[in-house]
Amino acid sequence: MITNIQGYSIHDGPGIRTVVFFKGCPLRCQWCANPENLSADKQIGYLKNLCHGCGRCMKACRYAAIMPGDGYRIARDKCVSCGECAEACYYGALVRYGEEKTAEETFEQVLKDKMFYDSSGGGVTASGGEPLLYADFVCELFRLCRNAAIDTCIETCGWAPREAVEKALHVTDHFYYDLKLMDPVLHRKYTGCDNERILGNARYLAEHGADILFRQPLIPGVNDTDDNIRRTAEFMLSLGPGASRIQLMPFHRAGKTKYDALEMTFIAEGLKPDTAERIEAVRERYIAYGVDCSISK
Ligand code: SF4
Ligand code: SF4
Structure with missing residues (x-):
């Protein structure tokens, strides 16, 4: 079940990419900017x-x-x-x-932009929602991509069965992996799920040499605290040198229109986005801990 196949993205992996958005997510982050990808069912807005x-x-x-x-x-x-x-x-x-597609149909569509991938070092990214809910589909799509020499990337919240992660590891060039909150109680409070499985899968990927860029949606007053920054940095550093990059994704309210279209409540609507100075201060804290930190454009 796919909501969108979006070409010419430059924020979802190296180079110019086509992003396949899968519908359905196990988490319910209060700040989610893509409410149309929460339910795995078709919807009308x-x-x-x-x-x-x-x-x-x-x-x-x-x-x-x-x-x-x-x-x-x-x-x-x-x-x-x-x-x-x-x-x-x-x-x-x-x-x-939401539209049902086969892996082959999806591949035919993404293949059309191969010349852009070749000229920019780009490729195809599976995003969502949570693409690892559809691990068999993603693996089939990525196998087809690899046979056509197309680079592959997954954007994941990490809350997936280990077998799904294992399968994906064999056909995925890059993992863009969310680390939202280190405190398990707060993680459950703000996302609806605890983080044990997420941290376990991150460790598994790091131990198996995956190319990982961690990403953190930066939510004012929720996870931009000194405690969360320190614990996130400590966790990353414990994974070894191959997993020490994190990208901050500042909170925004752009998803509000889609919440209205679906008659859903946007819980984080009242949150005020961080200032550029505050975001930079968080980046500097990560760097002080020895983590390579950037800010998403
Ligand atoms: S409102 Fe629902 S059931 Fe009626 S036409 Fe639109 S999608 Fe179909
Ligand atoms: S413009 Fe409004 S009333 Fe007319 S078909 Fe579209 S949604 Fe329905």
Whole structure:
């Protein structure tokens, strides 16, 4: 189940890349910027600001799931996510999130940009959501990529069965690996899951020589504390010299529109993004601990 295949990305691995976004995630981070990738099911989003009130969607829906009311409303209990309303809408006010694809179809699509990968040292990145929920699919896609000399990268939250990580290790050139919070109680509080499995899988990858770039969404007042920075740095350094890079990803509220479209609550909406000075201060703390730290653009 894929939400998007996005070309020309320069932030999701080396060089120019195509990013395949998988739908479904085991975590529920309160600051998540991609709420459309949380559920593994197909969904329909309604963008009220694009709606012209023509009513074509209501007529198109065979399940009587669209009703007037402050623009239009989707009765989520009736909607089967067939997407016919989105087909009927001339204005792009209804968005389908989630499409079933095979690994071969996905490969055919990503292959089209091979010349960009070749000229930039880029490749294909599996992201999400959590791509390791679909480990067999990702491995098949990456096998096809490798046969075509295309570089492979996974962006993962690390909360996956060990077998999935083992499989991926054999076909993945780079792991972009989230380390959100070191305290297990706080990790559970803010993400819905504890971090034991995440840290264990990171250690496993480091011990097996994987190329890892850790990433940390920097959430004001949640994980930008001295305690979390120190514990994250200590954990990374305990993994050996091959796993001592971390990239900070400053908090932003860009996902708010999608929360509204899906009628979901954005818990972190009230958080104020860190200032550039504060982000730089966190970077310097990591560097002082001996960790190679950069800031995501
Ligand atoms: S078809 Fe599109 S523009 Fe027309 S009422 Fe439905 S959502 Fe709004
Ligand atoms: S996705 Fe299908 S069932 Fe859901 S509102 Fe649109 S047309 Fe109706």
